[in-house]
Amino acid sequence: MIDHDSAYDGLIDEDSHGQWAFGTSFDDPLAGVDTTVPDDVDLKALAAYCLMLGDDALISAQRLTQWSTRAPELEEEVALANVGLDLLGQARLLLARAAAADSDTVPFISATSPVPAEDALAFFRDEGQFRNVRLCEIDNGDFAQSLVRLLIFSTWRLAIFDRLRSSRDPVLSAVAHKGIKELTYHRDYAARWVVTLGCGTEESKRRTVLALGRVYPYVAELFLPTTEEMSLAAVGVGVDPRDVREEFDSVLAQVLHAAEIEIPTGSSVGTVGGRGGRGGIHTESMGILLAAMQAVARAHPEGVW
């Protein structure tokens, strides 16, 4: 019998599970969670919706992680990494939910692939299959730009998750109940920084105003509903993003007022034939982000340890 209290025994454990090298050994993050969906819910739409919410979190987490080793202060590096880890956790649950609702969403790797479904979704989809809004993928820019983006993202996502608590899908409801606790302090953290920067030095203000000017054109897309969002909102499973616009505007106005910064009035980034990030149309930044995120996993798709 192996004494599992000794770390060294693990090294000679011949009863290896053969876990995929790039995921965790936690085979199903939804194990034992009630995944029953009401009969009138379209599973394909539910899967697409979970991919949208999951991809928003995954891509945001990837951007936040890029601050590791290069944030202005150690405390802020730890903070940004913590926020990224929370979002990665949300992404994992949502991508697993998407795979459980519709296995057709999961890319086929090989018949012997050890890759769990949510990891296959994260590492083996191409750019056009990602459904995140473009706000999440644009470059980090400077610290001000990353914090302005985090403020906008967490304000929007918190308002949506707040409403998702009453979703008729038990998994979405549970993810939302858990997620709002996290998103609440993400938003508070980002809002405090935006106020600090806006009311700080001339230089911090200048940079924050510039940052808002770069990020704000991606706001309109957050409130363009997809057919899946509308159909799922109609049956009490999803949220129509248009319903949170007023709350979003009010929170952002409160923060920007305190930060002594005006809301930009410039035009928004357009869509291509009506499609934006949700429709698989991404910015130039996305390919570079995905290359960094996926290259190692794709080079060793069968890697186990």
Added chain:
Amino acid sequence: MTVMERSPREIAASVLDPEMPLLTLEDLGVLRDVTVAQDGTVVVTITPTYSGCPAMATMRDDIAHKLHDHGYVDVEIRTSLAPAWSSDWISEEGRRKLRETGYSVPRPARRRPTTGPIPLTLTVQPRTIACPQCGSLNTILKSEFGATLCKAQYHCSDCLEPFDHVKEI
């Protein structure tokens, strides 16, 4: 036939948290339920502290191994996401161990509105935190984020020691 000396509940409750191994999973409040099905399968339900808690896989493995080592062959570990974990679930015993190890323990978590928008908090809500080393209330919040998702970093202005505060959530 193997004689089961300890109940599955006792065994699962004694598994240590991988990130704060001074606490058991029961102390931390992540162990939600232990039942034995009719066919003898031990069903253990745990809940993550935070969505991204990286210790869940290790907790799962540790519970299964410990039960196996005590003769329970069929073990199923389930995840529960709702209700979401709260620092209020850390037991009195857990709080005592945290204090003895130099952690500052969480106060009661703030209640969130069940309906209506979640209010924005633009100023840090000051906690009155006593230094776990010297008891001084003259302490400074260094960061709301720390070495694990559940901790904030503080510094004592009297004994000059840094310490971790387990956050209210």
